[in-house]
Amino acid sequence: MNIAIYGAGSTGCYLATELLLAGLDVSLICRKRIKHNIIDNKGIHISDYLGMTQSAMPTKMFTDVEHAAQFDVVFVTLKCHQLDSNYPNLLKITHANSSIIFMQNGLGSFDNAHQLLPQRQIYQGITPFNVLQLPNAHFHKGTAGQFIWPRCDHTLQISHAMKQHGLSCQLHDDMAAVINGKLLLNLNNALNAMCDLPIQAQLKQRPLRRVLAQAMQEWLKVCQQANRPITQFTKVPPKWVPVILSLPDGLFSMLAKSMLDIDPKARSSMWEDLQAKRITEIDYLNGAVVKLGQQYHVATPINQRICAAIKRLEQGETVDISQLTANR
Ligand SMILES: NC(=O)C1=CN([C@@H]2O[C@H](COP(=O)(O)OP(=O)(O)OC[C@H]3O[C@@H](n4cnc5c(N)ncnc54)[C@H](OP(=O)(O)O)[C@@H]3O)[C@@H](O)[C@H]2O)C=CC1
Numbered sequence: 366m367n368i369a370i371y372g373a374g375s376t377g378c379y380l381a382t383e384l385l386l387a388g389l390d391v392s393l394i395c396r397k398r399i400k401h402n403i404i405d406n407k408g409i410h411i412s413d414y415l416g417m418t419q420s421a422m423p424t425k426m427f428t429d430v431e432h433a434a435q436f437d438v439v440f441v442t443l444k445c446h447q448l449d450s451n452y453p454n455l456l457k458i459t460h461a462n463s464s465i466i467f468m469q470n471g472l473g474s475f476d477n478a479h480q481l482l483p484q485r486q487i488y489q490g491i492t493p494f495n496v497l498q499l500p501n502a503h504f505h506k507g508t509a510g511q512f513i514w515p516r517c518d519h520t521l522q523i524s525h526a527m528k529q530h531g532l533s534c535q536l537h538d539d540m541a542a543v544i545n546g547k548l549l550l551n552l553n554n555a556l557n558a559m560c561d562l563p564i565q566a567q568l569k570q571r572p573l574r575r576v577l578a579q580a581m582q583e584w585l586k587v588c589q590q591a592n593r594p595i596t597q598f599t600k601v602p603p604k605w606v607p608v609i610l611s612l613p614d615g616l617f618s619m620l621a622k623s624m625l626d627i628d629p630k631a632r633s634s635m636w637e638d639l640q641a642k643r644i645t646e647i648d649y650l651n652g653a654v655v656k657l658g659q660q661y662h663v664a665t666p667i668n669q670r671i672c673a674a675i676k677r678l679e680q681g682e683t684v685d686i687s688q689l690t691a692n693r
């Protein structure tokens with residue numbers, strides 16, 4: 366089985382390293398700057414918030430698909446808005462028995478995949494933790510979790526190889542529920558980017574927690590109305606997460622120890638996007654809640670305001686976050 370990571374950046378390089386450490390054949394399809402960085406630093410270096418460090422060199426690295434082989438499994442770790450233009454390349458580097466696993470956050474990014482990738486096994490996977498790209502081909506995992514993939518023949522083989530090397534992943538049968546559950550957590554990406562604080566410091570501020578709680582309540586209402594199942598990612602069921610977030614500081618720190626037990630420097634990927642002046646994934650996160658809210662007649666005023674604020678930040682304008690937190 367040969368594996369490719371298509372669009373290897375933060376999460377893709379981290380994933381590639383875990384798979385290489387499991388003894389698998391893993392190639393990257395990546396930008397020239399990533400390839401040269403990995404060569405100059407003699408491999409990809411990963412670390413995590415618990416002190417783990419590991420390194421590995423990809424089997425091969427391609428900066429265009431013309432010279433790439435056909436792969437049995439392709440993990441697509443592009444940003445949401447980069448998918449549409451890359452379907453022809455994904456078709457070229459796969460065959461009729463390939464599995465293509467899309468690892469994007471949020472909803473709606475791979476709506477066109479089934480039509481544009483005929484005769485391919487198409488799945489969605491999830492990275493439930495944060496990865497920060499540091500200098501010298503170093504990728505740091507700042508929060509807890511394991512890669513989550515759909516159960517299929519290829520992921521069963523990968524999971525087996527990982528287990529044999531002391532690594533782990535989770536396989537699920539109902540990825541739609543997992544995606545809905547992950548979106549609940551990703552509703553914090555925009556707020557984290559806007560307040561410009563590490564996630565841990567942000568969660569210590571009750572007004573910011575209460576805005577997040579309201580954004581989550583809106584998504585939970587949409588899920589209920591639309592009959593969408595939602596997987597539990599936290600110690601408590603999804604409907605309790607906004608309740609706990611809204612508690613006064615003392616009670617929150619007591620009850621939400623695991624939420625706060627993260628790298629004190631970890632930030633959301635949207636914070637990284639705004640810092641790098643890249644377009645964000647807001648349309649697929651809070652924007653997806655607004656869109657489904659309209660479809661199912663659920664009001665989503667907080668998510669609408671968050672989307673509008675992020676759009677202003679994308680345009681280089683400033684945003685006063687106290688307008689969102691006022692009276693909360
Ligand atoms: N970062 C994180 O902590 C987490 C991210 N996620 C999700 O995972 C997905 C991927 O995020 P992330 O890993 O941060 O994204 P990155 O931007 O770090 O990685 C994507 C990479 O693909 C490159 N790329 C784009 N087009 C091509 C192409 N045609 N050929 C080769 N390379 C290409 C990008 O280059 P360029 O920048 O030049 O476009 C970039 O290096 C997102 O949906 C995100 O929401 C989920 C959990 C955590």
Ligand SMILES: CC(C)(CO)C(=O)C(=O)O
Binds near residue numbers: 494551635
């Ligand atoms: C892990 C988490 C929820 C961290 O914010 C994330 O998915 C992201 O940064 O995109």
